[in-house]
Amino acid sequence: MSELFKNLHFKQIILHNVHKPDDSGAVEPTLSSSITKLDPKGLAKLEERISSVLGSKTSSLEMDVADKSTISCYGLSKLLIPATPTAFLKHSGDIAKLHTKIHISKQWPDGTLVIISGTTGPTNKRCLIIIKAEQQAGFTETLKKGQIIMKYLENLILTPQSKLYKIGVFIEKIEKPSGPVGDLIAHVFDSNIKANDDRSAARYFYANFLGLRIPNNASQRTRDFFELTSEFISSLDTDDDEKLDLKQALFTYLKVEKIDTIETEE
Template sequence: MSAPEVVQVPQFRFEGLMIQRIIVHRIYTKVAGKEPLDPKTSNHLVKLAQPAIDALQLRITKALGNKSHGIEMSIHDVTAESFFQTAASMLHADEASFIKTSKELAINLHKAQLTTNTPGGMLAIIAGRVGDDALPFIAAIKAETQDGFKANEKDDQVDMEYIAELLLTDTQRFYKIGLLTEHISKPAGAEGYQAGNYRSFLFDHLMTATETRPAAAYFYRVFLGMDIQASSKKLTEDFFEYTRDFIKTAPLDDNAKLDLHEALRTELRSQEATISAGGFGAKHLPAELRKEYEDYMTAKGFPANAINKDTDYIHAKLRKRRRFVFTNGVWISTPPEKTDDFLQIEPADDAGITVVKIKGAFQEQQ
């Protein structure tokens, strides 16, 4: 069965995320020379107090939301045993079916990890509603455990209690989230559920690091059956062109605009795997222009979520400007392309005077 073309809606908001069901299974670490242990699966839903539910809802919203590195993905695998078909069947399932099917996902993640050295951890399968239209979602969270200490206060003493396994702390980096949400509700047909009626998202701390896209592939490609959107090259080009146009017309002096143009090229040349309008604005734009910039990008139809960065279409435009520095502190900056056509520098004479010929008329002083 081949995956149908996914029709993407321009924006998605994760605010208002509400958790309705949680079940947790343990995935064991593979030990060299020993037979892999099957997952330890649960038979009952997790019951959490409301403060704990609120904290978990906030973790997921922050990870996948518009100011984060959450990435919208394409649904790659739509076969009968895929995460997509399995998760789609769970969206409207009763409790018994939800629990049973979640165990299948734990087994699938276990199998996906067998060819890697990935540590074990906990797999939480979460169902709920999300976004302005309270759309149903299924999220799979793979979290590695940490240890830590808990403070216990008594009348005349403060003690510490050691906790061997902590999950999803506010500062924890080692977790991954795959989320599937239904934006058009239709029953499964002869070939199962149709990917065009769903949207899929990924958060992975490895996707935001400098070295790492292949390291996360077992989770998003093998287990989730998702892939980086085919439009990443075009979206990256759009980000560059739209941001450059905004900078040109921004109410800033020429030196500030020059700095922002260089910051834009630097961000796109960096080793970070993702980029977003919100992230660029917060890092580089004056506070008074950030909302205007984000509104401008939204009006252009650019996603509010982070996108996977692929600079193939704009590679030549991202090269650094060349700078020629002279002994008296004077420097000349030129565009990165075709410098020899723009500028000719003759060797200095005995008096230390250098003749510079520029193919172009003087325009302004900055």
């Protein structure tokens, strides 16, 4: 697990429900009127679960911030991190309204926004976590007078087996115990992200909503080069054996020789 997401502690939590557009257009979010309170056991379990998924090396990405305006998730995070409970209620609602504004497709899921302020990492950097959780159903069991009773529950979120959630987190670059928030870095978790590749991730969530973009780094350029070259080889007017030889040579060039970046001279 990344050191950045160890020692994660939550300060304020609130939930807002966001909805798909209907035939008439956008449907306003259902905003909570109070901060969410969890008992110590529930709070510790939630901190542990979020810390674990954010620290995943296969489904978590550090992102670049594309939108730093005051009405973006980045700008609102800078207000929410040091916010009083009253301000936290107001500005978290602004995040839910922002989600409604970008939620233009009925194919995108509705769900619950879980917005959390807290600290993370060995130096307790302040952070804001935004979770989009899709609701699901399940069962609980209780033992009563020797009988095991099973009860059906709707609207479950953030269960251990669920992959129906996405997380964005904004973290201070330089830790400050209090006061105005400086520059933030951003990370995204999406169970559809594999091997530092965002192609299967929900771009409406991280790009349209969170205002982030995938970094244009060396590994990303190398991956693009491999995929585009493979497609080019497949399109060549030559026999399958020749295509196979070319693809094996490409693989050898990038993998066996451990070339991590592509120089322009090449």
